[in-house]
Amino acid sequence: MSFFKSLFAKKQPLPTRTLTVPNELQTHDIFTFGDSFALPQIMRKQQFQVIDCHTIEFKYDHYAQIIAQGSAEELVYVSFPDNPQKLIKVSLLLTRDEVQNLFDLETFAEIFEEPGNVNLMPLTNDHHYADMVADNYIQQNFMITGYKHRKDYRGQKPPQHNEEEHGREFEYYSLEGAHGKRMVEIYIFENGDTDVYLSFLRPANDIAELWIKGE
Template sequence: MSFLKSLFAKKQALPTRTLNNASELQLNDIFTFGDSFALPQAMRKMQLQVTDINTLEFKHEHYIQVIGQGSGSQLVYLSFPNNPQKLIKFSLLLTRDDVEALFDMDDFSEIFEAPGNARLKPLTNNHNYADMIADEYIQQNFMTTGYFHKQDYRDSTPPQYTEDNHGQEFEYYSLQGGQEKRFVEIFIFENGETDVYLSFLRPENEIAELWAKE
């Protein structure tokens, strides 16, 4: 009889996963930006789905990079480096045309010259990303070594020193402006591929809604 009872008993519903903050996002989860004028038009009111989660590793810290994509081709990058206010770093990947439109290329080339004391002033404020651009940037990082992992290591330590799976090594350069909350970040990988990001630190509440994928 106990066997029959267990056979026909209703299955207990599995607990529904809830999201309390953006740092808990998983693959296929959805998040929506608010309509704050502090956000560039490329982000405002945008609904995105998480398509990838990577890990950026430096000597003294590592943190995840969440990649979200909406209905178009625009990707938005969220990362969670240590900072006292627990602000989220929102980033957009710049094309070469973006870089040339925003900065004097002779000044930009100084970023890669030792000892790394470049200063950049944007050439224009008439740009789609104008709301996240500082008036001036001062270089902070020069040839800092890091590792890029196409895996989520938020709850564990990346295998930096194992030969088989140490991640993709890169040189990191960064410039900072706008009360230390706006950045130009450059990653040069082993194969010569170069990524340039425009980034800024914003509060968690810029993300208006979070939905966990069932």
């Protein structure tokens, strides 16, 4: 009897992944920013799909950075560094022209000179970045070594001293404004490639909707 019961018993559906907070986003998932006017137009009420997930590693910590794309070509980067307020970091990768339009390049070049204590002010308030830009930035980090991994290492430690899997080494420079909520972040990689991000910390509920791809 027990054999026939098990044979004809209704199969229970397999558990599916849940997605309730932004730091659970994975590749191909979809999310929408809310309608806060603190967000630039490229983000406000716009839908994005996660196209990749990287890991930013420093000596004592590491965190995920998701790369997402909406209807425009410009990518949006959302990171989850550890902080008491559990804020997310939202970033845009700036072109050289955008850096030049926002900041004086001679002053910007001093970021890379010792002792690394630059005071940087935007050249204009006429930009499309909404509240991403601070009125003034003070340099915080100078030539900090880190690694960028093209894999998601949430919940595990990135590989150490593994020539096949180690990330791209970089030097990290950063400036902060608006009580640490606005940042200019610079990554200089071993081959000379340089990424300049305009970043700001925002409440996680700025991401208003989340969907698992295919559901």
